[in-house]
Amino acid sequence: MNPARTLIVDLPGPDLTPEQGRFLALYGFGGICLFARNITTPERTARLVRDIRDALGHDALIATDQEGGAVLRRLDVPHAPTPQALGWLNDVEAAREAGRVAARGIIELGLNWNYAPSLDVNVDPLNPVIGERSFGADPQVVAELGVAWAQGSEEMGVMSSVKHFPGHGDTRTDSHLALPVVDKSRAELEAVEWRPFQAAVQANLGSIMTAHILYPQIDAEEPATLSRHLLHDLLRRDWGYDGVVVTDAMDMRAVADRYPDGHGAALALHAGADAVLSCGHGDLDIHVRHLGAVERALRANELSAERLAEAVGRLEKAARRFPGSPRPYRAAQRQADEAWTDAIAQRSLQQVGSIPRLDPHETVVLIAHRQPGLGGPYGDSLSGEALAEALRPTFPELHLAVHDGQDLSGVTALLSEFPDAAILLATTERWDVGEAVQQLAQDLKGRRTAHLALWNSDRAAELKLPALVTHGFRPAQLRALTARLAR
Known part of the structure; x- marks a missing residue:
């Protein structure tokens, strides 16, 4: 043996x-x-x-x-x-x-x-x-x-x-x-x-x-x-x-x-x-x-x-x-599975509070972490630029402000440049977003803001802003999110 x-x-x-x-x-x-x-x-x-x-x-x-x-x-x-x-x-x-x-x-x-x-x-x-x-x-x-x-x-x-x-x-x-x-x-x-x-x-x-x-x-x-x-x-x-x-x-x-x-x-x-x-x-x-x-x-x-x-x-x-004999993944089945994952993403999109309606032609400021850290079993995370790329086809006047979780100077500058813009504050961190982002959420309460909780659903309760909770950040969730924001 x-x-x-x-x-x-x-x-x-x-x-x-x-x-x-x-x-x-x-x-x-x-x-x-x-x-x-x-x-x-x-x-x-x-x-x-x-x-x-x-x-x-x-x-x-x-x-x-x-x-x-x-x-x-x-x-x-x-x-x-x-x-x-x-x-x-x-x-x-x-x-x-x-x-x-x-x-x-x-x-x-x-x-x-x-x-x-x-x-x-x-x-x-x-x-x-x-x-x-x-x-x-x-x-x-x-x-x-x-x-x-x-x-x-x-x-x-x-x-x-x-x-x-x-x-x-x-x-x-x-x-x-x-x-x-x-x-x-x-x-x-x-x-x-x-x-x-x-x-x-x-x-x-x-x-x-x-x-x-x-x-x-x-x-x-x-x-x-x-x-x-x-x-x-x-x-x-x-x-x-x-x-x-x-x-x-x-x-x-x-x-x-x-x-x-x-x-x-x-x-x-x-x-x-x-x-x-x-x-x-x-x-x-x-x-x-x-x-x-x-x-x-x-x-x-x-x-x-x-x-x-x-x-x-x-x-x-x-x-x-379970002999592991390969089974072809037919194109029709893949298409059906893609449609199913899109439907699940739409069904599982969770709204907390009153989300402002966005005009696709208006100026939008997106605030997101440049690249959240990983650890444990996680293979990848969603960067701020990747999120912006998913949203821009629907919101061509979107401006991205990235941060590292501590230094928000770039965010502050962009918010000052566009004082009347709608704001999307995205949290893509698995772990704590940090005191700086928590304070930012407090400061944004007087402006037309939606929180996009793209990884940890508990962030929605923590930041106390109107929120869309996607329960994930893969393409199906981003498509569902974009469609909801433009509705």
């Missing part, structure tokens, strides 16, 4: 070089996780997937994060709406179709595993890594919509991976940077965080991804990814889950700082995980170190051969259930 089959690894770039192909074939890893750096044109990415399967075998699991919203790896296909938008609509069938849309865009290339959707209940809206990735703060809504989304994906031949078990929605610590602690009792977790995951188990969904979070009232020593109490005792024994358990990326500092050089991989497998996600971001040697740690644990009887065989068996079963 090759212990490398339990490792899901990443690759440096968009092509598999001969050297990298020999590396994969030598070790025989269980699969690959593709990131935005690996996904380019459809033809090139499909060739990459074929080359990976040639190296690892055609039972390899090839994964990505195609969640929708701000976490997308393939961008040249219809974008599934944010879970936040789907939660706002509370439409189970829309959630199911969102899962299908996401899956159609990746099964075309031969990917058979999507690390989505998030079943985290958005208990704390200031959580730095969940936000619009969550279907909401109501655990029942999250359960119903999340399970439907995952089922839609699996109907299309792409295994879902609901995450982040047992819940990442009530912490303000980003597990990419440090170890979060959620100090809740079992009863509290059962009432909220665990309910969506129990629904996922009952629905027999293909896989569950773990969270690098310490729950001291359940396990005082190990974060969930490494906790036998949570993975074996709760998820396997008490709930009866027999699908694949995959870890979140082991390079995240919540685990990597505490268990360097792959040591956490063996602990995760012992705890009950079947697949360990090893991410080197270009460094292939980290995968060898993870494998070495697993092999040492086997020799030391810290990880049993039976546990390893069980893990590999589950992965092989998943590969048979």
